Amino acid sequence: MIKRNGFFVEDSLAKVPPHPSESREPFYGRTIINAVRAVLKAQDVRISIFGAENIPTTGGALLAINHTGYYDFILGGIPAFVRGKRLVRFMAKKEIFDTPVVGTLMRWMKHVSVDRSAGASSMKEAQTRLDAGHLVGIFPEATVSRSFEIKELKTGAVRIADAAQVPLLPLIIWGGQRIITKDIDRDLGRSHIPVFISVGEPVDPSGDPEEATQRLYEAMKTLLDETRTAYEQQYGPFDGGELWRPQSLGGGAPTLEQAKMLEIAEKERRQAKRAAKAAKKRTPLIRKLFKK
The missing domain is CATH 1.20.5 (Single alpha-helices involved in coiled-coils or other helix-helix interfaces)
Incomplete structure (x- = not known):
């Protein structure tokens, strides 16, 4: 692994020039990204990225991200950043956009509002972003997985990717739940927490949505297992019973x-x-x- 832009990436990851427009966005591409990097550096979060070459340097793609904690909106965009300082437009619940200050910031960054009572309009907005050549991040589990396993997935991810005819990429974050998540005491200090982020190869979103979603589920589960195994090998063994680890690994999560x-x-x-x-x-x- 080598360090690039403050993150550890695989030696084989080729350098690419900054995206001509996304890297120059004054608010998201510079102000927000620089602020995020400063926070992660202050916390000394050690982030290692695998499979970033699967993210296209130009054009649209849908990133299907597992959801284990509240830093996922930050961590999920890092593989794109090391691929030419690309930006990810995340799909987030409408309630966030309805708050006065945060909602305005979300719209400035061109994130996608998800109204669960009007799913078709949210899917159309996401497709519009993809058609325009943006990267869009979606959490197909919808809510945080307290078990830290892959929950049942919604069909929206495959339907959006299929309609937009863009790559559907599984993306796994592991270790972020140690910083802040549901039901566990947060650790926002300088605690040197390691985080692995893995990007998988494209999943075929075509055909029956239920069958395509099952393919996505299997790809995300396999990538999660591989990422957790590598994490345990590098940073374990752990004592057992840790609340941020699943029971399948001897942890104390439900x-x-x-x-x-x-x-x-x-x-x-x-x-x-x-x-x-x-x-x-x-x-x-x-x-x-x-x-x-």
Whole structure:
């Protein structure tokens, strides 16, 4: 491995010139990227990248990324950065875009708003970005996997890639969950956490969406297993029971089934909270009606 732009890449990775437009975007390509690099350097996060040559230096591609923590939106764009300082437009839930400041920043960076009640429009926006030659990042598991295994995938990734006729690339992040994720104490200090990021070869998105999604699932699972094995060999052995490691490796994370139950419980709590908030808003109106 050699160090390039602050990240460790494979010796065989060829240098490519900066992307003519993406590398020059003043806000995302310079301000945000430089800020991210400064944060990672301050935390001394050691990032090693494998398979970056699978990312095209020009033109569109859809990156299907596993979701294990809240740094995934940062880490998922790094392989593209070492391939000519390319930028990834991430698909993120609409609620993020609805917040006053963050939403504005997301739009400036040309990220894609995902409205789960209107999925077709979100897919169309992603396809428009791909047609324009951008890289788009999607998390086909939809939410963070508490088990740190690959959850059931949504079919949106293969449908978008097939419609746009662009490469569909599996991308695996491992170690990022040690920094910040669900249900585990965050570690945002200078803790020297190592992170592996692997990019796989293109997956065929054509044909039946369910069958294509199964192909994507198998590719992501295989790449995850390979990445975790390499990580354990380089930085292990670990003591066992670590909350950031899956049970299949001797860690203390919940199983896929246990994680699914936790996700259902979390969803029910959110629905109850929204219902209580809506009821509180209706109360003054009801009181006014009774006074009349």
